[in-house]
Amino acid sequence: MAKRKSEFGLKRPFHELGESMFLPHLSVDCVIFGFHEGSLKVLLLQWKDGPWCLPGGFVKHEESIDRSAIRILKERTGLDAIFLKQFHTFGDPDREKGKRFKKGWISKRFVTVGYYALVEYSKVFPQPDQLSSACVWWDVQSIPDLIYDHKQIVALALNTLRLSLNDHPVGYNLLPSKFTMPELLRLYETILGQELDRRNFQKRMLSLDILIKLNERKTGGAHKAPFLYRFDKKKYDRAMKQGLNQSW
Amino acid sequence: MAKRKSEFGLKRPFHELGESMFLPHLSVDCVIFGFHEGSLKVLLLQWKDGPWCLPGGFVKHEESIDRSAIRILKERTGLDAIFLKQFHTFGDPDREKGKRFKKGWISKRFVTVGYYALVEYSKVFPQPDQLSSACVWWDVQSIPDLIYDHKQIVALALNTLRLSLNDHPVGYNLLPSKFTMPELLRLYETILGQELDRRNFQKRMLSLDILIKLNERKTGGAHKAPFLYRFDKKKYDRAMKQGLNQSW
């Protein structure tokens, strides 16, 4: 008992806690995206014994899986009211290769529901959980080895996000409330992994009719000061809901 | 005991069977689409005590959720090797309003993974399961009341299928191997729920370069005999994988 206690630094051993509180065999993992200094980031946790993983958790008996994801996000970032979307459920019995837990509830097979979140980098204050020593942003380009199938989960989340750009705007959740057109451009370029023509991009964005051009410019940078924009939340939400680019 | 036996006509009571074979709290439901006589159909089961539901099942301990879905499909339709796609996981604790099972394993809360399948109507020989008295095709337009949240599950499946037409072809799994352009047109119109210009539709389909025009015509109908086509499987699969209509 005392052994297992100190092993993970918990008040009670994990399998006891879990068994009573959570649905067995089911977990939720969150791929939390942020945007900072021109690159796309993912929030990762480091276990006390070394390896990296996605922030995740379990589903309480009376809780919806969406609520679980919201709770997990809140715990790691301090944020609620962010963009959160379920994208896939991973249910291979061998997905947790090399699992360290050998006893009890948590040692069993888990099916995990994947969510991705879009959050404003500057508003996040990453907090490790009980099992973890660190909670840090990693550049999407240079993610370390992750446990189990978490690397595939990140890859699929990113791919889903990329595809969603075909019919949904992005930016409201990733950028500060005021931003410049070049910043929005960088965001799109980063997610898509390709360069875009800034002039055509601007025309296309403006044609969506979800942006409001402000009478301010972003000063301080070198070169000509770019205008600031903000999203028209109502129109943004409408575009988000009904989707753009319906081809039929 | 004898009571519960006769209640569902099982050799052993359901909660005993399930407890040992399956993951608790987790199920799989399949929305199986077929196309017949110009309308889109869904395969539904009728319980012996009346209400209708989706064909579904549970996940064996050593089985992936994809495999579970394949197995369920095989059991109800006799088909394997069909198009099957996971589209959403439903995890509201109140999703099973009015649940009849009051005891044991099956009476608990279930999170369900939704799959939709596209199958060739004529190849399917619907088979009810142990709990059911009937397994029948229903027109999507006139689905009866379904248990729990199954109606929402069907609705979301249909919506997902609709959206997928924006960037993926459809037809290989729903039509016989040889088909006419008007038949393909009807399929699209039915899924989308709107009329399309047959001439523009034909040009667009041909431009996808996934069809092979045969030297035969479909005779027997009234009016001018339309040409038969078949899909170029390789090109179809490629289009399926990479998607059409990437807008960036």
Place this chain on the structure above:
DNA sequence: TCAAAAGTGTTTCGGATACACCCATGA
């Protein structure tokens, strides 16, 4: 004063749309 970034155009092109016309078939 000049390179680099930003604002604001114009031209061009291809795919989607909206049609018109002719052909085949059975009632």
Place this chain on the structure above:
DNA sequence: TCATGGGTGTATCCGAAACACTTTTGA
């Protein structure tokens, strides 16, 4: 013979892509 459905072709339009020119800024 004619209504209906099917095969094929053309004019048009609109949005995307390509690209030019000017303005502002700090180094």
